[in-house]
Amino acid sequence: MAVRKNQATLTAKEKRDFVDALLQLKRLGRYDAYVATHNRFIVSDTDNGERTGHRSPSFLPWHRRFLLQFEQDLQSVNPSVTLPYWDWTADRTATAGLWADDLLGGNGRSGDNRVTTGPFAAGGGQWTITVRPDSRDYLRRSLGTGVAQLPTRAEVESVLAVQTYDAAPWNSSSAGFRNQLEGWRGVNLHNRVHVWVGGLMGTGMSPNDPVFWLHHCFIDKLWAEWQRRHPQQGYLPTAATANVVSLNTAMKPWNDTTPADMLDHTRHYTYDSAF
Amino acid sequence: MSEAGNHAELTRRRMLQGAGVALTAAVGTAVLGLAGPTGTPAAAAGPGGHDTFDEVYRGRRIQGRPAASGHHHHGADYTVQIDGEELHVMRNADGTWISVVNHYQSHQTPLALARAAVVELQGATLVPIA
Ligand SMILES: [Cu+2]
Numbered sequence: 001m002a003v004r005k006n007q008a009t010l011t012a013k014e015k016r017d018f019v020d021a022l023l024q025l026k027r028l029g030r031y032d033a034y035v036a037t038h039n040r041f042i043v044s045d046t047d048n049g050e051r052t053g054h055r056s057p058s059f060l061p062w063h064r065r066f067l068l069q070f071e072q073d074l075q076s077v078n079p080s081v082t083l084p085y086w087d088w089t090a091d092r093t094a095t096a097g098l099w100a101d102d103l104l105g106g107n108g109r110s111g112d113n114r115v116t117t118g119p120f121a122a123g124g125g126q127w128t129i130t131v132r133p134d135s136r137d138y139l140r141r142s143l144g145t146g147v148a149q150l151p152t153r154a155e156v157e158s159v160l161a162v163q164t165y166d167a168a169p170w171n172s173s174s175a176g177f178r179n180q181l182e183g184w185r186g187v188n189l190h191n192r193v194h195v196w197v198g199g200l201m202g203t204g205m206s207p208n209d210p211v212f213w214l215h216h217c218f219i220d221k222l223w224a225e226w227q228r229r230h231p232q233q234g235y236l237p238t239a240a241t242a243n244v245v246s247l248n249t250a251m252k253p254w255n256d257t258t259p260a261d262m263l264d265h266t267r268h269y270t271y272d273s274a275f
Numbered sequence: 276m277s278e279a280g281n282h283a284e285l286t287r288r289r290m291l292q293g294a295g296v297a298l299t300a301a302v303g304t305a306v307l308g309l310a311g312p313t314g315t316p317a318a319a320a321g322p323g324g325h326d327t328f329d330e331v332y333r334g335r336r337i338q339g340r341p342a343a344s345g346h347h348h349h350g351a352d353y354t355v356q357i358d359g360e361e362l363h364v365m366r367n368a369d370g371t372w373i374s375v376v377n378h379y380q381s382h383q384t385p386l387a388l389a390r391a392a393v394v395e396l397q398g399a400t401l402v403p404i405a
């Protein structure tokens with residue numbers, strides 16, 4: 001069984017294998033399809049219309065399926081690779097090992113926010129941004145600029161304590177665990193991390209920054225943790241609901257996977273520890 | 276626009292984000308939307324109640340207006356342009372706004388959103404998105 005690990009515990013070889021697999025998918029032209037798919041959903045998921053990938057109950061199973069597909073793609077390049085996660089409650093500064101040259105590279109430089117260190121720096125010639133919202137073709141970050149602080153462990157605990165998975169109107173104004181984890185309400189977890197990283201992570205094309213996968217892997221882990229703590233609670237809505245993916249409805253773009261299929265991650269992978 | 280203006284904007288965004296009030300403080304958005312240092316008074320309020328704007332902000336021309344009737348683009352009945360190129364925007368259920376370059380951070384008005392996009396773009400040109 002594949003184990004997804006905290007990025008802070010990866011060996012030098014595990015980091016190298018992960019980075020090489022990312023670069024290989026990019027080289028093969030497969031990486032950018034994930035960026036395009038993500039953006040296609042994020043711009044079409046609306047609060048009052050059809051919504052699947054974001055601002056809706058299926059935010060969590062959709063990204064779980066999206067990450068699984070990406071992880072399987074990485075494994076087609078190197079079968080030993082699994083997605084690592086970034087626990088941003090613990091590794092919360094721009095000097096964390098995550099941002100070192102042997103993993104994701106560092107912050108963007110002042111002036112144009114261009115990342116100039118690590119494997120994904122523009123100067124390396126291996127990470128040209130092609131699916132992009134504007135003319136800039138280089139990876140950008142602005143750590144801690146758009147918002148000063150990453151969420152704390154106590155803030156995560158407060159969201160994990162929310163009993164109900166989601167609630168009508170099943171969008172960015174909902175009460176419940178999903179929307180507080182996503183961040184449109186309450187202390188703001190997931191959204192805030194995108195803003196903290198800045199640059200392309202703040203855009204609809206956020207998977208252009210490989211940290212996207214480590215961030216969403218931790219969000220996925222927090223969903224698993226919430227399930228562990230609330231065994232009597234489950235995905236909602238269970239009944240067919242207009243514009244919203246209910247428990248047994250297939251999700252686009254795959255059309256072969258329902259939220260119910262995604263509830264038990266241990267069929268596919270486990271995590272190295274509980275939160 | 277001065278560096279101080281930029282700093283003030285960032286500070287405001289940080290404040291909104293940190294306190295989570297971006298999601299609740301819908302009151303006074305019209306004032307916020309028009310009170311910028313280089314703000315041009317709105318010509319008219321659109322059908323959705325959103326003001327039209329047309330100004331030069333940090334050297335970029337930003338324009339916003341209600342979208343032509345029947346043109347409902349991804350949940351927005353409003354269109355924003357930067358130097359004539361469309362900025363993809365979306366309205367949240369609580370009335371706040373996001374754009375393709377600030378997709379995880381809500382702004383109170385289309386004008387505030389357009390200005391934030393100018394800051395984010397650092398002079399880059401928007402390209403059409405799929
Ligand atoms: Cu997403």
Ligand SMILES: [Cu+2]
Nearest residue numbers: 190194206216
């Ligand atoms: Cu995300």
